[in-house]
Amino acid sequence: MKKSALFVGYVLLITLPLLASWYFIAAPRDLMRELGSMLGILAFSMILSEFLLSGRIKSLSRKLGMDRTMRLHRIVGWLVLAFTLVHPFLYRATPTAGPRPWDATRQFSVTTDFSALASGVIAFVLIPAMVVLAIWRSQIDYRYETWRRLHGLLAAAIVLLLLDHTLSAGRYAADERIALLWQALAGIALLTLVYRYFWIPFSEARKPWSLSRVEPIAERQWLVELSPNGHSGIEYSAGQFAWIKIGKAALTLSENPFSIASAPASGNRLQFVIKELGDFTSTLSSLTPGTRAYVDGPYGSLLVEGRKEPGIALIAGGVGVAPMLGIAQQLRLTDDPRAVRVLYANRTESQIVPSDALASADTLYLLSQPPKDWAGEVGLIDQQLIQRSFTQQEFDTWLFVICGPIPMMNQVTAVLRSSGVSDTRMVVEQFNYD
Numbered sequence: 463m464k465k466s467a468l469f470v471g472y473v474l475l476i477t478l479p480l481l482a483s484w485y486f487i488a489a490p491r492d493l494m495r496e497l498g499s500m501l502g503i504l505a506f507s508m509i510l511s512e513f514l515l516s517g518r519i520k521s522l523s524r525k526l527g528m529d530r531t532m533r534l535h536r537i538v539g540w541l542v543l544a545f546t547l548v549h550p551f552l553y554r555a556t557p558t559a560g561p562r563p564w565d566a567t568r569q570f571s572v573t574t575d576f577s578a579l580a581s582g583v584i585a586f587v588l589i590p591a592m593v594v595l596a597i598w599r600s601q602i603d604y605r606y607e608t609w610r611r612l613h614g615l616l617a618a619a620i621v622l623l624l625l626d627h628t629l630s631a632g633r634y635a636a637d638e639r640i641a642l643l644w645q646a647l648a649g650i651a652l653l654t655l656v657y658r659y660f661w662i663p664f665s666e667a668r669k670p671w672s673l674s675r676v677e678p679i680a681e682r683q684w685l686v687e688l689s690p691n692g693h694s695g696i697e698y699s700a701g702q703f704a705w706i707k708i709g710k711a712a713l714t715l716s717e718n719p720f721s722i723a724s725a726p727a728s729g730n731r732l733q734f735v736i737k738e739l740g741d742f743t744s745t746l747s748s749l750t751p752g753t754r755a756y757v758d759g760p761y762g763s764l765l766v767e768g769r770k771e772p773g774i775a776l777i778a779g780g781v782g783v784a785p786m787l788g789i790a791q792q793l794r795l796t797d798d799p800r801a802v803r804v805l806y807a808n809r810t811e812s813q814i815v816p817s818d819a820l821a822s823a824d825t826l827y828l829l830s831q832p833p834k835d836w837a838g839e840v841g842l843i844d845q846q847l848i849q850r851s852f853t854q855q856e857f858d859t860w861l862f863v864i865c866g867p868i869p870m871m872n873q874v875t876a877v878l879r880s881s882g883v884s885d886t887r888m889v890v891e892q893f894n895y896d
Contacts, residue, residue, distance in 0.1 A: 472511065476504065477504070478507065478647075479506070479507045479643055480500060480503045480504060482639070483499075483503060483637075486634075487637055487640075495552060497552050498548075498551075499634065501545040501546075501548055501549045501552070502545070503632075503634070504545055505541075505545035505549060506624045507647065508545075509589075509621065509624065509651075510647050510650075510651040512535060512538055512539065512542075512617070513617070513651035513654040513655065514651075514654060516531075516658075518658055518662065518761065536597070539596065542593075543589060546589045546590070547586075547590070550582075579631055581623040581624070581626040582623070582631060584623050585620050585623040585627060588619065588620050588623070589620060592613065592616045595609065595612065595613070595616075596609075596613060607714075607716050610715045611715055614658075617655070618652060618655055621651055621652060622648075624648075625644060625648045629641055629644065629645075659715070663712045664712070666712045666756040666757065666758055667712035667756070669692075669693045669756075670691045670692070670754055671688040671691055671754075671755040671756060672688065672689050672691045672752055672753070672754065673686070673688060673708055673749060673750070673751055673752065673753040673754075673755050674688065674689040675733075675751065676749045676751065679735070680812060681813045682737055682813075683735055683736065683738075683781060683813070683815060684736050684746045684747075685723075685733060685735060686708075686733070686734045686746065686749075687724075688706065688731065688732045688734075689731050691754075695731075695732070696757060697726075698759060699760065699767045700722075700725050700765070700766070700785075700789045700791070700793075701721075701722075701762065701765050701767075701785040701863070702759065702761060702763075702765070702785070703719050703720060703722055703759065703760065703761055703764075704719070704759025704761065705717045705719045705757070705758040705759060705761075706734070706758075707756040708754075708755040709749065709753045709754065712756050717756075718742050719761070720735075720736055720784070721784040721788070722734060722759070722760065722785065723735045723784040723785070723787040723788050724788055725789075725795055727791075727792055727795035728792075728795060732757065734784065735784040735787065735815055736781075736784075737781040762785075762891055763889070763891060764785050764789075764865060764889055764890075764891040766789055766861060766889070769861050771860050771861035771887060772800060772801065772859055772860065773800055773801035773802070773856055773860040773861070774793070774800055774860065774861050775803050775804075775805070775852065775856070775860055776790060776804045776805070776806075777805045777843065777862065777865075777866075778804070778806050778807070778864075778865055779806075779807045779808075779843065779865075779866025779871075780867060781866075782866030782867070782871075783815055783820075783865075784865075786804065786806075786820075786865065787820070789863065790804065790817070790820055790823055791817075791818075791819040794819050794822060794823075801824075802823050802824060803823070803851070803852070804820055804824065804825040805826050805848075805851060806825060806827050807828040807830070807866070807870070808828070808830075809830050810831050810832075811829060811832065814827060826838070826839055826851060828840070828841065828843060830842055842870070843870060844873065845880075848874065854881075854882070857878070857881045857882045857883050858882055858883075860887065862888050862889070865890070865891065871890060875888055875890060
């Protein structure tokens with residue numbers, strides 16, 4: 463399915479409750495109150511859609527890419543926050559009495575009776591808290607596993623609170639068909655949590671792995687190899703990534719995503735090149751072979767498989783070389799006839815990851831802080847380097863695969879666009895987890 467079709471389907475999904483409300487209840491009020499209801503409906507439906515975007519659906523990950531999925535997840539989060547903060551201030555409070563503290567025709571959705579609005583008020587407080595904790599997680603500096611638990615609990619609580627608020631105080635949800643739609647969508651969203659936090663770990667437990675190799679291969683970078691224990695492993699494409707747990711129980715939330723640095727054609731063992739950056743990666747030196755591990759994957763769309771371009775450019779910065787190692791090795795092992803050129807940038811020579819696949823390819827090594835006897839390129843992957851590394855014909859026809867630090871990726875994609883490379887011939891994927 464094309465990305466445009468997926469986007470249209472997503473827009474239809476988040477507007478479905480609003481369109482159904484207008485269709486079944488065609489009695490609009492004045493503009494401000496109608497706008498208040500519209501923002502509230504959209505905020506709730508967008509919150510429910512967030513569960514799909516973050517639910518590790520492999521087909522979405524492969525078609526859209528995890529970076530695009532998570533970028534959309536963040537954008538929608540900001541829109542939800544804005545809609546939520548504006549929503550209640552577009553109504554006029556109206557004092558009422560009786561067992562149902564709003565008028566019988568649902569012309570108003572705000573009441574002076576706090577008990578009728580309590581769930582909405584609590585959600586109004588929790589939604590900004592959830593966004594702040596997610597956006598500024600690294601600045602707040604608390605463990606990723608702690609954040610994941612809190613994020614999941616807050617998300618479930620917000621859905622239940624908003625469902626109660628919608629059914630109790632929403633004008634449009636007075637219609638049984640609309641109420642049923644909200645209940646169905648909320649149920650699907652909550653089931654994605656069950657899938658992510660229970661079903662996936664249960665599936666992992668049935669197919670354990672063993673740590674077969676762990677060794678330093680470059681400055682603060684480790685090679686980690688996992689072997690399937692009693693099963694055939696996973697089917698994946700070169701360039702994809704997986705979530706792994708090492709030395710942890712299958713049901714734990716202590717897992718981390720890393721690019722697969724091995725190639726499918728090399729066997730069923732999985733190799734990862736991991737840089738020491740955070741809580742889990744700082745413990746790599748203490749791991750011992752034979753340790754039980756679990757794998758959830760593959761995910762991602764950093765793929766050259768199925769592409770028809772006559773040449774492939776692999777542009778990597780730092781540990782962004784990990785998926786490139788798998789791609790380069792797969793191309794070599796399958797005798798792929800396409801031309802391959804690699805640009806591999808690091809700060810120092812000690813950070814270069816050794817690889818037979820890169821050594822046998824047309825690889826240009828680049829250092830920003832080279833030693834005195836360095837014979838390779840010096841500096842950053844900038845416009846001058848890129849333009850002298852490829853001909854115009856290659857810019858016009860080749861596939862360009864990019865992975866590395868976000869500033870580097872942004873600069874490289876900008877230079878490639880200015881050189882005539884279309885977005886359809888650039889494969890980029892980034893994610894930022896410990």
